[in-house]
Amino acid sequence: MTGLRLGPLLRYVDQDTATVWLETEGPCEAEVHCEGSTAGGAARTWQVAGHHYALVTVVGLEPGSETPYRVTLDGREVWPLAGSAHPPSTIRTLPPPEASPSGTEPLRIAFGSCRWAARPAGSRHDPVGPDALDALAQQALAGGPLPDVLLLLGDQVYADETSARVRAKLAERRDVEKPPWDQVADYEEYTELYYESWLDPEVRWLLSTVPSCMIFDDHDVIDDWNTSEAWQREMRATDWWRERILGGLTSYWVYQHLGNLSPAELAENPVFAAVRHAEDGTPALRAFAERADADPAAARWSYRRDFGRVRLLMVDTRAGRVLPEAERRMVDDEEMDWLHEQVLDGGPGAVDHLVLGSSLPWLLPPAVHGLETWNTALCSGARGARWLGFSEKLRQRADLEHWAAFPRSFHALTELIQRVAADQEAPASVSVLSGDVHHAYVTEPQFDDLKVSGGGRPARVTQLTCSPIHNSIPAVMRSGFRFGWSRIGRRLGQALIRHARVEELPFRWRRTGGPWFGNMLMTLTMHGRDATYVLDRASAATSAPDGTPRSGLERVFSGRLSGSEPGAGRGD
Template structure:
């Protein structure tokens, strides 16, 4: 008799016909997974096997547009979700309205996002009666609030912008599980080593009762960042050469990409994309899909041009482009790029496609485009040293630059100067012109604090040309920590003194001024937090909530709430150099 091991996760909900959705599940043995909705919609799929685990991504069809319907999950015709005596509201699928008067009115889209979530702190875990050493989990707290108030406004989609699991910083409970199967004194020690150990991380993260319910009822989009594989993944060619020399790296990267495809990437795809995906077809065509998935992951690790992890989602008049800013990198110092040419071309084509078709363009990239000025200049400086601006590529300064880059995590967009310029120019093109969207927002995480940055206005746009409001919206962590010295460092990096120090580094590295000038409009905020964009027609609002422990329990406190399109947007084209 088949049982539900993990899930269900509501992943894709169609915003065009508004009649289909996908639900991901993991079973404990081969079976047929079925989703039945209260309104009569349904779908089923036979599980596929990877490394002794059994999964299904069920396409649910026949949903009613503009409705919310409860659903249940069956394995071999036996109801396994919701469990008996379940303490949460029913899991539901909500579809947008697309017809009649509702189609003429602007659709409201609520996009909640954040990154960096320890399922349990590496130093402890969620032990009964013990306070969480990194503070309450923002995702847990959101789930509890929504479960307690069925009428509360829910996000239409949850964007998880990297570090969904921590392969290199495991909790005490996970370390106990690893120690039961191998010697932790042997590399890679208490880090995960293979696919089966990756499944432990997802168990720990998604079996959390509140998060499990939340992910069963709020659609989600995901993209990886470094800790999904290892800290500073793909920092540089020197980093990659060093880690490839270890005995354990090949299995780690292959297992990491295998598990990412199964647990995260599959659910990012639409039913049409699933039907066209050769690997999805291959795993269903054999009793054991392990070798097919392993070969795919090994090829993706060896050659980033072999696959594309980036993807597009459409929510009415809102266009989301989720960008892979980790696996798609070119690391050769003289050709260094955040995105290899094929990936960069995809992003450009998608961003410029169908002018006038969207009111808001969202670019999801785990790593911020606009950083605190000192950090930006330090990253450009280290990149210049590494490529030989001072003393050549094999000189002392190049070695200093590489050491600083690896020790200080200097590997965001600014550390890939040509890619930073290309992304800036692309955003400029999208943001200007008579058919520009109302906003272009870059959504990011990674840096363990939240802030809003904006290109600076120096003059009205020429000829009154409509210009989108361009914003860098950064929100992390969902559940993690940041040491006090780093908090002080980020504040200093935004200060006037920090800007001055950054200019001195730029002068030494001969990098020149950046192509745009920007400023921090709000923040920084520190703590476990989530941002939510509320988009309706050409209007946009942003809120930030933080998870706080109070005598009455854990609550989400509002730290920021403001309209983004209330005032005239600044002119991106007239931004001056910093």
């Protein structure tokens, strides 16, 4: 009998349809049954590298409903797990399109990034503390609220920082004294990362009942992934990189990317069709990954999700980069055109709130922004050849590769946001959600010339940054980020920009919350034209009824994005 190896993960959900992802022990017919309803779905598994998967489309759901479901494989029930004390997994659909804002529930999007499933072996980091994702699950199991959507903004797995358990598995397959040492080498080893990350009982239940949207960042492949052309050339010259990047892209496609797509997009996806219809989908998937790595325009990892009148655009800031110094961009021209089309589709009046998901912050502490802008200019020869070698080494060692390090793309994104915010039918808010930097903060751009034609009110533009979910940051970096927001830090950033002979930015941004440190999740709540956010930090201070310790979430900060003026926030 075929068993359930991983999942189920509830991924895409709209008014009447959902997708459920799972991995099985062998080929079978996977079926999702909805309790008390005729809704459901079935799919035959498909195979990649000896592993078997199914992505089941569930149809016939009622708009605005919450429906418990169970999973069978070849007719045998495998979910809920036998003897599980967790509540039934449910599918909560969006309200009908015609529902008025006053007659619907708010939409709650919880987000964060950077999650170690387990502390890396030999880590010299500070104590890691409780996992915020586990704390969210524990809070929900104790009767607390669940978000409507979970956004995981990168570093869902760490291919370059493995735990003792994973390293033991790697050593069973190969000599870990040779490259890539105790980092993952290929697709098979990537599967171990996902098992470790998604088999925690509480997290597994959470992912089975809260729809999730995901995007990768560097550690999903390797630290500094696609930092620069020099970095890429160096990596491609090794004898182990090809299998690493192919394993990273193919496993991301299977475990994360497919679930981001709607059933309609899946039906039109030629790679998914080739993999599903092949006896073994590995060759087709590897060929796709080869093309995607060689030519960023060959694949689109970015995607769009509409939740009623809230539009989410998740932007790939890693795989689609253009790296030659003279052409350096975070996303290529075709991708930026796509982003414009999706943002403006239906006109700004088509949505009440626009949400842009980026694994990397658009707006950094001013000192860090100035440093990255300066470094990029020096790497392109702005101060002569004598600076080139030093600047490239600094770029790689200090991870200077956020939006600020791609000035052309930074300005293009800024201009797009300004265009939407100044439209006569502008949404109430434009939010950029990001992670990566292992702390949380809120910042707002100050566009002095932002005026709405006809005298209307511009959209409120805010960046909400939340990281990590479960990781740590050295004390020296905490001090560095605090300095980056200081008045002296801002002046230093401006001085670096002048030294690089780069035109100063036509706008500034101010910090309205943070910086905060610890394992955290932020939740953005939208209801009609109103939008608020809260930041919660994981805490180990609570206990279960039987006295065993369990993690929980404690409120750190809250704010409003639309409906009133912002209040200043203070970090801790």
